[in-house]
Amino acid sequence: MKIKSIFLALTVLTLFSCKYERKKTTDKKMPIAENVKGQTELEITPISHATTVLEFDKTVIYLDPIGGAEVFASFEDPHYILITDIHGDHMNLKTLNALALENTIIIAPEAVAKKISTVKAKKIVVMNNGEKKPFSNFDIEAIPMYNLREEALKFHRKGRGNGYVLTVDEKRIYFSGDTEDIPEMRNLKNIDKAFVCMNLPYTMPVENAASGVLAFKPNQVYPYHYRGTEGLSDISKFKELVNNENKEIEVVQLDWYPNRK
Numbered sequence: 001m002k003i004k005s006i007f008l009a010l011t012v013l014t015l016f017s018c019k020y021e022r023k024k025t026t027d028k029k030m031p032i033a034e035n036v037k038g039q040t041e042l043e044i045t046p047i048s049h050a051t052t053v054l055e056f057d058k059t060v061i062y063l064d065p066i067g068g069a070e071v072f073a074s075f076e077d078p079h080y081i082l083i084t085d086i087h088g089d090h091m092n093l094k095t096l097n098a099l100a101l102e103n104t105i106i107i108a109p110e111a112v113a114k115k116i117s118t119v120k121a122k123k124i125v126v127m128n129n130g131e132k133k134p135f136s137n138f139d140i141e142a143i144p145m146y147n148l149r150e151e152a153l154k155f156h157r158k159g160r161g162n163g164y165v166l167t168v169d170e171k172r173i174y175f176s177g178d179t180e181d182i183p184e185m186r187n188l189k190n191i192d193k194a195f196v197c198m199n200l201p202y203t204m205p206v207e208n209a210a211s212g213v214l215a216f217k218p219n220q221v222y223p224y225h226y227r228g229t230e231g232l233s234d235i236s237k238f239k240e241l242v243n244n245e246n247k248e249i250e251v252v253q254l255d256w257y258p259n260r261k
Helices: 002-029 093-098 110-115 206-216 235-245
Strands: 032-036 040-048 051-056 059-063 080-082 105-108 123-126 132-134 139-145 161-168 171-175 193-196 220-223
Touching (some): 110 123, 193 206
Parallel strands (some): 171 193
Antiparallel strands (some): 032 040, 040 051, 051 059
């Protein structure tokens, strides 16, 4: 009887340990994980700067993949890749050519599609500003992204790049791409998660980003793409500006620059 009790205790301990190890690994890999409308589990992993991995319903999406294939070694090959613009921190031919894309659909604006025509993907789908397309288990809307400040107009002209709104099981997720607080962003509706850029001189200061977010009122906002020529933007100030005006908007700060000095 004693031997049986000891064996049972060891078995329970082993199962608990395995469960803990799986949870610890998952927590490290997947900073954002939740059920969407109680049906689809959505996992969003920040990689670096603008590069992100989304996983849901056995679907894997890479957004603006850069950094080489080794960055994505712990993920499944992508079913879709979304690219926002032609700049090297969003479109990286070396990374695209290093990934296994035989079964991957790349979604990109026309300016990007022209530059990646030699990439060996299953298909390249062009989406331009304002277009909406349904895919297997989600929808995408291409949102304009461009500069407004006179000194920044040379960086991103209207019509060249895309922000994206993905609708996954009725949850709407916005990735701004390189933009300022343009009317098309300020007029967004029913956004659950918003990933909003803020870096100078290329996009916008945190004050403008906060103003834009306060206009369209997402349930959650994630500062991303916040490294500029003078270092990282003050995302703590961004949070303060947003929550001083609207405490209902949850500002979530993730580490998009784990290897910074």
